[in-house]
Amino acid sequence: MEAIAGWWDDYFWASIVVFKVFIASLLFMVLFGLIGAMAKLSNNRIAQKLASAYTIVFRGTPEILVILLLYFGSAIALTSIAQVFNPDIKFLDVPPFWAGTFAISVIVGSYATETFRGAFLGVDPGHVEAARALGLSDFQSFIHVRIPEMWRIALPPFGNHMLSLVKDTALISIIGLNETLFVAKQATSFTGKPFVMYILVGCIYLAFSTVITLTVMGFEKFGNRHLKEAL
Amino acid sequence: MTFQSRLIKVFVVVLLALFIAGNVSAREKLRVGMECDYYPFNYKDTSGELMGYDVDVAKGLAEILDVEIVYICQAWDGMIPALLANKFDLIIASMSITKSRAKKIDFSTPYRVSAGQILGPKKMKVKLFDEQDNLIPENFKGLRVGLERATTYSSWFKAKLPGADIVLYDGTEPAYLDLVNGRVDIIMTNPMKAHLKFLSKPNGAGFEFKSPPINEVDYFGTGVGIGMRKGQDELKARLNAGLKKLITEGKLTEYALKIFPFAIHNEEWKDIE
Amino acid sequence: MTESVALIFDSVLKMLVGLGMTLQLLIISSGLGLILAVILLLMRISGKWYLNLPAQIYIYIFRGTPILVQIFIIYYGLPQFEFIRDSIFWPILREGYGCAIVALFLNSGAYTSEILRGGVLAVDQGLLEAASALGMSKPQRFLYILTPIATRISLPAYSNEFISMLKSTSLASTITVADMTGIGRTIVAQTFAPYEIFLSLAIIYMILTFFIQRSFGWIENRLSRYTKKLGIS
Numbered sequence: 001m002e003a004i005a006g007w008w009d010d011y012f013w014a015s016i017v018v019f020k021v022f023i024a025s026l027l028f029m030v031l032f033g034l035i036g037a038m039a040k041l042s043n044n045r046i047a048q049k050l051a052s053a054y055t056i057v058f059r060g061t062p063e064i065l066v067i068l069l070l071y072f073g074s075a076i077a078l079t080s081i082a083q084v085f086n087p088d089i090k091f092l093d094v095p096p097f098w099a100g101t102f103a104i105s106v107i108v109g110s111y112a113t114e115t116f117r118g119a120f121l122g123v124d125p126g127h128v129e130a131a132r133a134l135g136l137s138d139f140q141s142f143i144h145v146r147i148p149e150m151w152r153i154a155l156p157p158f159g160n161h162m163l164s165l166v167k168d169t170a171l172i173s174i175i176g177l178n179e180t181l182f183v184a185k186q187a188t189s190f191t192g193k194p195f196v197m198y199i200l201v202g203c204i205y206l207a208f209s210t211v212i213t214l215t216v217m218g219f220e221k222f223g224n225r226h227l228k229e230a231l
Numbered sequence: 232m233t234f235q236s237r238l239i240k241v242f243v244v245v246l247l248a249l250f251i252a253g254n255v256s257a258r259e260k261l262r263v264g265m266e267c268d269y270y271p272f273n274y275k276d277t278s279g280e281l282m283g284y285d286v287d288v289a290k291g292l293a294e295i296l297d298v299e300i301v302y303i304c305q306a307w308d309g310m311i312p313a314l315l316a317n318k319f320d321l322i323i324a325s326m327s328i329t330k331s332r333a334k335k336i337d338f339s340t341p342y343r344v345s346a347g348q349i350l351g352p353k354k355m356k357v358k359l360f361d362e363q364d365n366l367i368p369e370n371f372k373g374l375r376v377g378l379e380r381a382t383t384y385s386s387w388f389k390a391k392l393p394g395a396d397i398v399l400y401d402g403t404e405p406a407y408l409d410l411v412n413g414r415v416d417i418i419m420t421n422p423m424k425a426h427l428k429f430l431s432k433p434n435g436a437g438f439e440f441k442s443p444p445i446n447e448v449d450y451f452g453t454g455v456g457i458g459m460r461k462g463q464d465e466l467k468a469r470l471n472a473g474l475k476k477l478i479t480e481g482k483l484t485e486y487a488l489k490i491f492p493f494a495i496h497n498e499e500w501k502d503i504e
Numbered sequence: 505m506t507e508s509v510a511l512i513f514d515s516v517l518k519m520l521v522g523l524g525m526t527l528q529l530l531i532i533s534s535g536l537g538l539i540l541a542v543i544l545l546l547m548r549i550s551g552k553w554y555l556n557l558p559a560q561i562y563i564y565i566f567r568g569t570p571i572l573v574q575i576f577i578i579y580y581g582l583p584q585f586e587f588i589r590d591s592i593f594w595p596i597l598r599e600g601y602g603c604a605i606v607a608l609f610l611n612s613g614a615y616t617s618e619i620l621r622g623g624v625l626a627v628d629q630g631l632l633e634a635a636s637a638l639g640m641s642k643p644q645r646f647l648y649i650l651t652p653i654a655t656r657i658s659l660p661a662y663s664n665e666f667i668s669m670l671k672s673t674s675l676a677s678t679i680t681v682a683d684m685t686g687i688g689r690t691i692v693a694q695t696f697a698p699y700e701i702f703l704s705l706a707i708i709y710m711i712l713t714f715f716i717q718r719s720f721g722w723i724e725n726r727l728s729r730y731t732k733k734l735g736i737s
Binding site for chain 1: 238239242267268270275276277278279303304305306312313316318402404408434
């Protein structure tokens with residue numbers, strides 16, 4: 001146990017990194033999932049095809065490859081995109097934090113697309129019609145009717161997506177992100193005690209998963225409170 | 232549909248803003264890529280600080296050239312691709328100057344000697360090299376060799392012993408670990424590091440060198456140098472001048488003496504143009 | 505440009521050599537994982553706390569930690585102990601291949617057992633009651649009623665898990681296994697062309713995924729053909 005002695009603070013800061021990646025990728029994942037789901041549900045054939053391609057590509061590619069590709073290729077791709085907006089930019093670089101966060105958001109976002117699509121389809125169309133009949137605009141009915149009803153249905157599988165995000169963070173250690181697995185690798189070479197170091201990483205991730213699972217259970221209770229059975 | 236396009240526009244603007252913000256700076260910044268896990272040349276100690284010979288060289292150059300250095304940790308087998316993808320500007324990671332690497336990137340003058348040596352258990356009786364230090368290929372049969380991907384050691388092995396049972400690792404430390412727990416029979420690695428970190432410690436008690444130091448120029452190059460993208464002659468000249476200064480001011484010796492009882496560079500290098 | 509094409513062609517051939525390894529990892533660990541999953545399932549639905557609790561803890565740990573961490577613990581962590589190196593398991597754990605299979609099947613077992621449990625819970629209680637009324641014993645009900653229906657229901661979720669397993673095999677490359685990803689990374693290290701190599705590799709995985717999805721779809725159709733005829737779901 002003394003082996004860990006000098007490394008507590010490294011693991012602590014590394015856990016903060018895991019948390020930061022989680023929050024950032026969560027936002028992007030929801031964004032990609034919503035955009036993808038809306039595209040699939042829209043009447044626009046091109047949007048549907050693009051969204052289909054998105055889910056097929058990222059559900060069929062190993063996460064580690066997407067991370068490596070985005071890390072090495074991102075500079076090239078983003079520079080070309082950015083030059084459309086501002087021709088003065090010579091190069092844009094993507095640090096491992098953002099390359100990794102973006103990579104895992106895109107991947108889990110493709111699963112989230114299917115989840116949100118199913119959830120949107122699960123919203124009672126009668127409610128949406130009623131909203132329109134009351135004079136709410138498309139945007140208003142989206143915000144006030146469709147999204148609230150949708151997220152309650154999406155919650156259980158969405159909880160799984162959040163767990164995937166947390167666990168995929170470990171993969172970003174491969175491109176040098178200073179999260180817990182990366183710290184463990186370095187600590188191992190210093191102390192020669194791999195088992196303890198990696199078990200510690202496992203415990204940290206287990207702690208994150210537990211917190212997420214409990215939070216999701218809490219939200220499920222909250223979202224379903226109006227459905228409590230009458231005794 | 233307007234809601235969607237609004238969302239997309241916001242997203243793109245936010246993304247762009249983040250990247251542009253990250254690129255604003257004052258003093259000239261040079262990003263340096265290193266493994267961060269290669270004791271004693273570049274590694275992190277328990278307080279998380281980067282230390283080692285390569286780190287000292289980088290700091291010394293930063294002072295002489297008056298630049299700010301940003302360290303970026305990178306897995307070894309992605310080191311050159313990362314440099315080419317503009318993840319960083321320099322590689323100061325104990326990278327040997329070899330012909331095949333020089334095809335893709337430029338190197339500074341060397342700042343450390345480069346050699347490889349084979350490590351194996353003492354109880355292994357088979358001799359891999361004869362008295363004249365010549366290779367005996369047949370004696371390698373049945374031996375499993377641990378090597379790191381993309382290193383001078385793996386190129387040497389592939390060229391000299393193409394039929395060998397090779398296991399490739401992402402880094403050096405895993406290879407040492409597996410040597411100790413018997414997953415591989417021999418490994419080929421940096422002799423200085425082997426002596427310091429391994430053979431002189433309890434972990435390495437049952438092991439010894441099974442070969443003389445191998446430094447064939449074809450595979451190990453003239454030494455270890457600073458890597459940079461091609462076409463940056465001005466930068467190369469500045470770095471070479473800086474390295475020369477480090478040698479003549481005795482700094483390289485000073486850095487080496489922190490870890491080894493001897494200098495690990497060649498004094499003649501201060502005269503290279 | 506032609507240099508790129510030649511490089512891609514050459515690399516793809518080399519990486520396809522790893523296809524055998526990838527498929528071995530996938531099939532063996534999924535097979536063993538399925539066996540483990542059934543054992544865990546039986547423990548979970550047994551109703552006895554001393555079987556249910558250990559199974560729950562096992563599943564909680566293996567679903568709550570990243571598979572890469574599990575792989576590292578088994579490959580790097582276990583050999584730290586003398587008794588592991590002297591045990592009968594050492595010949596398996598000595599190889600990166602062996603460790604990868606162990607880690608993958610332990611992980612797959614945990615996820616699959618939850619999927620099977622979902623399938624079991626979704627079986628119409630009425631069918632089981634009818635079987636009971638007809639005099640079938642518990643094991644008979646499990647074997648002839650529960651298993652076939654639960655299997656059909658679990659199939660979509662299981663196909664997702666199977667594809668997930670395929671993607672996880674690529675992580676074996678981090679512990680020296682020469683699967684497609686491992687060979688790809690070695691080629692990238694030699695040629696410094698990550699974009700072309702990794703893109704081709706990604707396409708190979710996508711094609712594999714496509715075939716797997718097609719196959720599972722076919723199996724699902726075969727198993728569901730009686731539901732279509734009778735109009736039930």
